[in-house]
Amino acid sequence: MTPLLLESLPSSLLLLQQKAQRAWAQALQEQQITNPAWSENRYQEFIRVCTLSDFVLNQAVRDPQMLIDLVASGQLDRSLVPGEIRYQLSEHLLDCPDEASLHLHLRKYRNRQQVRIIWRDLMRQSELGETCRDLSAMADACTDLAYQWLYSQHCQQFGTPIGRYSKQPQHLVVLGMGKLGAYELNLSSDVDLIFSYPEGGETEGAKRSLDNQEFFTRLGQKLIKALDTITVDGFAFRVDMRLRPYGSSGPLVFSFIAIEQYYQNQGRDWERYAMIKARVVAGDQNAGASLLRILRPFVYRRYLDFSAIEALRSMKQLIQQEVRRKDMEDNIKLGSGGIREVEFIAQAFQLIHGGRDLSLQQRPLLNILDTLAAQGYMPSSDVTELKDAYRFLRYTEHALQAIADMQTQSLPDTPQEQIRLACIMGFDDWTTFLGQLMYWRKRIEHHFRGVIADPDEDEDDCIIGGEWLPVWEDTIAIDSIYRQLEDAGYADSKLAWQRIVQLREGSQVRAMQRLGRERLDAFMPRFLSQAVEHDNPDLVLERVLPLIEAVARRSAYLVLLTENPGVLLRVISLCAASPWIAEQLTRFPALLDELLNEGRLYSPPQAPELTAELREHLLRIPEEDVEQQMNALRHFKLAHRLRVAASEIAGTLPLMKVSDYLTWLAEAILEQVQHLVWNEMVRKHGLPKRLDGSPSELDFIVVGYGKLGGIELGHGSDLDLVFIYDCDPLAESDGPRPIDGAQFYTRMGQRIISMLTTRTTAGGLYDVDMRLRPSGDSGLLASSLSAFERYQEEHAWTWEHQALIRARVLVGSPKLAQEFNQVRLNILGRQRDLSTLREAVSEMRAKMRHNHGSKTTQGGLSPNAFNAEMPFDLKQDAGGIVDIEFMVQYAVLAWSWQYPQLVTYTDNIRILDGLAAENLFSAHHVRMLQEAYKAYRAAAHRLALQKQQGVVEGNLFVDERHSVMDVWQELGLSYL
Structure with missing residues (x-):
């Protein structure tokens, strides 16, 4: 084959190119191999890679047939599928009679794969992620398959290690740390490992038993030797065990109990940082998963942990001192604006927030950065810039290591190596490459300082305050x-x-x-x-x-x-504005997290976003972990209620929107609570049966009454609920513990109430009032729709029909919701005797005012005769909120048989709009009632945030009260 000059390579690399061509030709000649039948393009690729990588050239010259077979396999031109590397290596290890053979096969396979990975990386046939995944998969395969081979040999020699308590065979758990744990291994990484085993005991099946600790220590030493020892074929992977408890001075292996006690009692901040990326790479995967669950509380604290920033800052200062001491500013990993700073940024957020935000409990750095943007921890533009900078530095790191398979992150200082690095990175010259590199390092340093930097460091050593x-x-x-x-x-x-x-x-x-x-x-x-x-x-x-x-x-x-x-300023302003907020923050300090992002704090999400966010939170929690589910629900409610209150105080949310958000929040929580309870009931009891004998798929609805139904929730509102189902009440469910349909849905209702009202360390969700169900406290907790309809038609009082006006299906079966709405329409749309209706409404209003009002008007007096010097109860006193609600309810019951559209909405404002549209109320009266209603409710909200009762001075709202009472009188209603 005629050598071709590669025009894409700089002329300064011509000597290296010619050297590669001569070395390859000589290797083929010495080993009597005929020139491979490669295309000119393939040969050019080969010479280009060998010109840029001494390692690839050395491997090709040392074993030309390996390179020829690799090209022929087609693996240079495609990505490997998951598991392919492990399968290939396992085939190579089938015939390993001894450790020397194991060492040989590991190294030969590693060299072949390393050539393939470097080739594809230098030719930009693989993205950064693929290169890192392949390297990590190769390390996993080498470590685990070597372990399995050695374990079998050790069991034959020393017996099988058996757990003292479980009486089960024991396996080693090999944790991969750092870049290996995150599937981010670079071209010449160490593998950081920690060895552990589940429990103590002794080996069985050999003449002389060994303590499990000794067995696994010997096995661990052999495993390190299999990977790390340098032979004529090189090494498989350099092994670093210094991240284990007590470092180099500690035992090589630890039982689960010993390792848990170490991290619980002596674990240091930098060990939390390291453990973020821990992953089981070899040995017993199931036991390893248990170990990681044991260690998770050490890594991720359940509260906000800003002390992590102090630890990371201290680590960075130590690194910087080492960099300066060894003159390592050209180190693209440890130097200023290097790879480590990007890792610190991501891990700072993980350590601070990861205990509560499970989306941050990930290992791959780029995924974490995406999560920081998606969850609002960092602006998307900053994250994009960090990702671009990180990729550039990682490609540079791979380029440095591809040259000679050396573990280096330092920039070269010779012109030839500089131009070779620039060429690998796609630049025409060193100066241009260096300029781009410094740009990205400056951007990383800028973002790093924004996250990790000491807030006092720019204050000329002057302590703030x-x-x-x-x-x-x-x-x-x-x-x-x-x-x-x-x-x-x-x-x-x-x-x-x-x-x-x-x-x-x-x-x-x-x-x-x-x-x-x-x-x-x-x-x-x-x-x-x-x-x-x-x-x-x-x-x-x-x-x-x-x-x-x-x-x-x-x-x-x-x-x-x-x-x-900024958070401190927000704490001060919000607490000064509202004792309710001050009390919430004091009772639940975890809410301080919500004050970190000012834009997010004052912009509560819309209903679909609320539902999606809560669903996403709960999906990350094991379905059997009820305690964690309940705490997640409670924190979600506390956090979003705080955001609504802060927005209300700041004036970014008007009254109607405040009630909307609080109602949406309750609905999102109810939807997830119903979902969790339904799944729990089905697991225990199976599916209930419909009347036709078919399985019932959640034929159940939660109906909201009162403020919840009317989309008028306040900050301290309870939930008026009614549960309705549609199934065969006598037929048993089809699960392992069958119960009849009525009992199934009654228990489901009880469980929903329990999840809403049980108080945990994060408080309760909502107080629940079920008294509006058929027959009130003496009635069944959950009713069939037919029983509900029968009760409403035959036994319900007028006040119960008044309450039904504000009834609204919140969550559950769409089909059953539609049927309920029809029942509601039929009940409310009946023609009623107006005099009887006025008397019933007036009587109920009088009872409420007598029991709850401040009694500033007396029965028998003119409706306008209230004492303006006495306090005014915004809700219960004459001319207040309840008067407006009762007038609206009277109007709906009086006229919906003629105007069924009055039943469409459940909130007073839109019902009043409907009354105006049909000329049942004058436009003037409707506008006045709506303005008074909103003014009363706005005042009640303000008082709630001040932790005060809904009572104001009597000289306030005088005109509004008179006007409301005038309309009351015009409708023929009385105060009795």
């Missing part, structure tokens, strides 16, 4: 403290100082460990300096100090507030 440090530490005279507090704007300096002292001397702070106290001492001056920026610093102290005391023993929250000045 340093002027308040003597106050907090009580190192100045008391008169000076009072004067500083007064000058800062405190109205009552003595009370302010008393509150500060109560915190500092309180039991929670006194019980803090040293690290926690250091964090509090660093945080308090910062907090005090921000508190005085508020218009009412006295109120800030009153409401925020209880929160600080509540989190004092979990000082990671103090780190969160210290690390994120």
Whole structure:
């Protein structure tokens, strides 16, 4: 074959190209191999790869037939399917009579695959992800197949290790850490391994038994030797065991109990960082999965853990010191703006939020970055930039290592190697490549500083709030403290100082460990300096100090507030604006997470997004883990209710939207609770039967009444619910523990109520009121639709039909929902005697006002005769919310037989619109009633956020009350 000049290679690489051509020709001649029948394009590819990679050239010259067979196999031109590498290696190891043969086959296979992977990488026939996956799959296969071979040999020699308690054969669990664990291995990576086994015991089946620890220690040593030892054929993989407990000074293998105790009692922050990527790469996969579940709480804390940033920052500082000491700024992994900084960014979010956000419990870095964008932790544009930069650096890393199969991340310092690297990366010259590389490193450094950098590092060594440090530490005279507090704007300096002292001397702070106290001492001056920026610093102290005391023993929250000045400002402003928010944050500090993203905080999601987000959260939780499901539901509700309240305070959500969001939130939760309970019931009891004998697929609906049905939920509203089903109540379900249909759906209703009302560490979901079901508290918990219809037709009181106006199917069977709506329409659309109706409505209104109102009007007086000096109950007093609701309900019951469209909606505003459209109410009256209704509800919402009852001064809303009472009188209704 005539050698061809490769025009795409720079002229400066001509000598390397010619060297490759000569070496290949000589190798073929020495081994008497006829020139392979390659196409000119294939030969050009080969010479290009050999010019750029000394490793490929050396392997080709050393074993030309290997290279020829590899080309002939077609594997250079396609991606391998999952499992193909393991299958190929297992075929190679079928005839391994001894360890020397095992070593030989491992190394020969590794060299062949390494050539294939480098070839495809340099020719850009494989993407970064494929290269990393193939390398990781090769390491997995080499490690596991070598382990299986050695385990069999050891069992023959020493017996089979048996668990002391389980009495079952034991296997080693090999954890792959770092890049191997994340399927991100580079072209010349070490493999970081940790060895463990399930339980102690002894071997059986040999003349002399061995302790399991000794058996697996010997086996681990043999495994390391099989992979790591350098022979004439090179090595399979360099093995690094320093990430194991106690590092190089610790035992080589650990039982599950020993490894759990180590991480629980002595695990350090950097070990949490390392364990993020841990994956079972060899040995017993099932036991390994159990081990990872045991270790997960060590890695992912259930609370927000901003202390992780401190740990990562310390690690980065140590790395930077080492880089400077060894003059390693050209190291694209460890130097500023290097690969490690991208990893730190991703892992900072994982360690902080991963305990609660299960979507972050992943290993591959690029997937994590995508999740950060999708979940709103980082802007999408920043994530895109980081991913592009990371890919560029990883391609550069592979290029450096492809040249000689050396473990290096340092840029070359000779012109020839520089131009070779630039050429591999697709650049015409070194200067252009270096400029692009430095651009990406600067962008990584910028994003890294935004996430990891110390907020005080740009303050010229000046502590933020340093002027308040003597106050907090009580190192100045008391008169000076009072004067500083007064000058800062405190109205009552003595009370302010008393509150500060109560915190500092309180039991929670006194019980803090040293690290926690250091964090509090660093945080308090910062907090005090921000508190005085508020218009009412006295109120800030009153409401925020209880929160600080509540989190004092979990000082990671103090780190969160210290690390994120914007969050601290939001805490101060929201707590000052609402004692309800202050109480929520104090009771559930995990909600501080919601304050991290200001844009997300003040933009609650729409109904479909709410439902999808909650469904996604729950999908990540094992279906049998009811406790975690319940806590996830509760945190979801707390978080989104806080976002709605914050948006209401900020003025970004009007009243009607607040109620919409709170109602959507309840519906999303009910949908998932119903789904979870249904699955649980079916697992236990099977499917109930329909009347025709066929299996019933959730013929069940949850109906919302009152504020929930009327889409008018407030911050503290309970849920008025009714459960309706449609099945054969006597036929038994088809599961392992059959029960009849009526019992099935009654238990389902009970279980739904339990999931909603049970109080966990995250509180309860909702209080549930079932008194509006047929026959009230004495009735069945769940009713068939026919029984519900019969009750409404024959036994229901007028007030129950009034309640039915606001009834709305929330979740459940669409078919049954349609049938319920028809029943509701039929009941409400009956013609009624108006005088009887007016009397019933007036009587019920009088009872409510007598039992719940503030009695500012007396029976028998003119409806306008209320005392404006007495408090006004927005809901119950005459002229208030209930009057408007009763008038609307009276109108629907009076006229829906003529105007069935009045029954379409369940909320008062749209029903009033319908009354105006049919000229049943004047446009003036409708507009007035709607404005009064919204004004009353807005005031009630504001009072709820201030933790006050829905009562205002009597001189407020006087005109509105008069107007409402006038309409009441015009309709012929009375206050009795």
